[in-house]
Amino acid sequence: MRLTDDLIETDISAYLQKHEDKSLLRFITCGSVDDGKSTLIGRLLYDSKMIFEDQLASLEADSKRVGTQGENIDFALLVDGLAAEREQGITIDVAYRFFATDKRKFIVADTPGHEQYTRNMATGASTADVAILMIDARKGILTQTRRHSFITTLLGIRRLVLAVNKMDLVGYSQQVFDDIVDDFYDFADELATDLEIQAIPMSALAGINITERSRETEWYDGPNLMEYLETVPIGDKRLDAPFRMPVQWVNRPNLDFRGFSGQIAAGTIKPGDRIKTLPSGRQSTIDRIVTADGDLDEAFAGQSVTLTLSDEVDSSRGDVIVSADDPAEVSDQFQVRILWMSDTPLLPGRRYLLKIGAKTVTATINAPKYGIDINTLNDVPAKTLELNQIGVTTLSLDQAIAFDPYDENREMGGFILIDRQTNDTVGLGLIDFALRRASNIHWQAIDIDRAVLAEQKGQKPAVLWFTGLSGSGKSTIANALQKRLFALGKHTFILDGDNVRHGLNRDLGFTDVDRVENIRRVSNVARLMTDAGLITLVSFISPFRDERQMARNLMADGEFIEIHVDTPLDVAEQRDVKGLYKKARAGEIKNFTGIDSPYEPPLNPELRINTVGQSPEGAAEEILNFLKEKGFLAD
C-alpha cells in the first residue's frame, strides 16, 4: 500500500497536477502456467491498489472455491479473464492490464508462454519497452526461457528482466540465483549484443522483492521489481531518428486547406523543414503543424498531428512523409522474417495482402530460405511456415513502398499479412533489407515485340484457361478446339496438366503448397507463349481461385479467358477415365481434388461449359464462337 500518496487526501489538486505528467511504460510478461506470472501481475495490481473491495470480495470467494492457495488469496484468479481459461486454468490470449504508481502508469501485456501461443507473445511484445521473463528458481533456464527471450528480442525489446521466481522454495539461495543468471548471460550473447538485463530474485507468492527490498535476500543489492519498473529509462530511440510520418488520412475540410494527418513514426519536424513524400519522391517544405489545440512549433515521434505543405504536393493515404535530407528507402522486394499466425500454412507463391503503416499492397511470398527453431535458435530447412513458425524469406510487392529496416524502426519495418479470402491476419513480418535484384535485372528491350509477333500470325494472342475437376473433360475439349483452330490456320499450343508434370513440374506433388507452385510456373510459361503470339490452351484442374487470379493478373488485359468446364463431381466420378477417383476413394491417392482436397469454382468465368448432354465438339464450337465474337480470330 506504499504506492499511493498522502496528497490524495490532503491536497487533491496538487496530487493531480503532479500526476498529469506521469510517463507511461509498456511491458510484457512471459512465462508459463506454473511460473507464477499471473500471481505476479495479480500482486502488482493488488499492491498498487488497483483492486477494489468488490473485486477483492469476489477474489476471496473464488480463491476458496477454485483457488490453488488454500485459504490464502490466489492472485492469479484476478487476471485469468475468459471463462474458458478459468476452466482450463490457463491463459489463452494476450490480456492488457493497467496500473499506476505515483511515478508511472503501466500497461502490461500478459501473454501465455507455451509454444502454441508464440503469436500472442509476439503481438504483446510488438509494443513493449521491457520484457519480464519468469523463471522458476527450482528449474532454471529452460527451453521456454530461450524461446521467450528470442521472441521478445526478435520483436525489438532490448531491456529484459530476469524474474527468478519461487526463491522461497530454494531457501533464498544466492548460489541458485547466481547459477541461473550466469546460465542466462551465456545464452543471451546469441540473441543481441545490446541487451540490458536486470536479474531479480523474487517470490511473487510471498511478495519478496516485488515492491520492497526483502530481508530474505540480503545478499541481493539490486532494485526490487517495482523500483526497476518505475525508474528504467523509456529511451525512445525513435526521437533521434530521421523524420517519418505515414499519411493516414488526407484532411480536406474545404478547398483552401489540404493537410496530411498521421502519427509520427520517427524523428521531429518543424515548419520550414524540407521533406519528401515517398514513394513518389516529390519535395516540399512543412508549412504548418496543425492540431485542434493550435499550431505547434515542433512535433515529434508518437504524436498524432496534421501537416500542411508549402507546395501543392499530391499525396494520399499510405504515402510516407520523410526528411528530405535523410529519406527512407523505397523498394518492392525484400528479405523479411515472418512469424506465421494462421492454422492454414503459408502458401509460397500465393498472393497475400501486406499492410505496413497506412499502406496495403499485394505481396507474393517466396518459399522460405530457412526456418528458425525457436527453442534452439538453429536454422532448420522449411518449405512453408506453419502456425507459430518463424522463417526467413523474400517477398515481392505489386508496388514499391517506403520503409526502414525493422531493427531501426518498428513502425516503418513491421507489417502484417492478410489472407485475401478469409480476411484473417495470418502473419507478422519484419523487413530486414531490400533486395537489389529487381533493379539490377533489367528487361531486355526487344525490337521484335509481342505485337509484331502476333500480327505476323494474324491473330490476337490469348490464354484459354480450362479449369475443372479431374475427368471433367478439359483436355478432351481443349484437344477438339485446337483441331478447329489449326484448321483455321491459327497458331496454338496446349499446356496439359499431366504432361507438364512429367517435365517442368516433375518435382512437385499435390499438397496445397505444390499446387500453388505448379500453377505459378505454368502461368508464367503461358504468358511467354502469348508474348510469342500464340493462342495457348491451358488444361489444368487449378482448384484454387487465388492462383487462377494470379494467372489472370500475369496476362495482358483481356488475354485471359477462364473457361470453367463445369462437370458435377458425381458425373466426373462416374466417367473416371483414368480410374483415379476409385483410387482416391480407396485412400490410395491423397489430396485428390473433389475428394479430400477442395475445388473452388470460378465466380465469374468468361465461359462456363456444361458437358452433360453436350459433345466435346459441341463445346469446342461454343468456345470458337466466343473467340470470333471477341475478335481473337479476325484476319
Added chain:
Amino acid sequence: MTHLDRLEAESLHILREVASECENPVMLYSVGKDSAVMLHLAMKAFYPSRPPFPLMHVDTTWKFREMIEFRDRKAAELGFDLLVHINEDGVRDGVGPFTHGSAMHTDVMKTAGLKQALDKYKFDAAFGGARRDEEKSRAKERVFSFRSAEHRWDPKKQRPEPWNLYNTRIHPGESIRVFPLSNWTELDIWQYIRREQIEIVPLYFAAPRPVVNWNGVDILVDDDRVPEEIAKTAVIKSVRFRTLGCYPLTGAVESTAATLEDIIQEMLLTRTSERQGRVIDADQSASMEKKKQEGYF
C-alpha cells in the same frame, strides 16, 4: 510524452484508421463520461475537418432525462448528425425495468435495439467507449473487435494487433466494434476530462436528489414511471452517479463530491469498482463475456 499524451495520440490514430478504411462508420454515443472523451478525441482527430461519421444513441427510453438533454445539446453544438434509435417492438410491448426486470429490459431495449440499429443503417464499423480495465473479459478484447453477420463475438477468432497495425477487412454483413479508449483507465479518463475541460452530464456531480431504495441500490426518482409504492419512499440525499445508464438500473452513491477534483479524490479513496453500480453484472462472474458473445456492446 506524458501518459495522457500517449493515450490521446493512440486514440487519434485509431479513429483516423477507421475513417480511412471503413465505408460506413458510426460513433455509438452513450452520453456518459467515456463517450464524452471519445467525442472530444474525434473532434481532435479530424480537425479542422468535422469527424466523417454520425453519432448514434440507442435510447432505451429509460435514460436519465438530463442525459437526453445533454445529448441533444452536445450534438447540435458540435454539428454532428445524431441518430437516435429506439426498439419500437420493446416500446409496443411495454418493456421496462420495473415490469420486466433488468435482464429482459437490457436485452430487449439495449442489446436487441443496438443490433436493429446497426442492421438498419448498415454500419460496418461502430466506435464504442469501452475500456479494457472495466472488466476481466474486456482485458482480452482487441481494439478492433469483429462481429459476425449475426453480431456474435468469438473470443477464439480475434485478430492479432501487433504495433499499431489494424486489419479492418470484413466480409459483407460483418461489422467491427472499435474501442479507441481500450488502453485508458478510469483515472486516465477523469484526468483527461480535467485537463481538457470536457463537459460532462451534471449527474456525475453530487447534488441533493430524490432517491428510493430498489433491489438494494439507491436509484433516482427521475420521472413518474417509478411505481407509486416505491416512489413514495423517496428521500432527498446528496448523491452522484459513477456511471450513467437507465436510471432504474443505475445505483447512486452518497457523496458530496461537487467538483472534478472531489470526484477524482473520492474515486482514489473509495474501494469499489465502477461497474458495481450496474445491476446487469451482478448475475455471475462470466456474465459480461456471455452478453458480449450475444452482441451486447
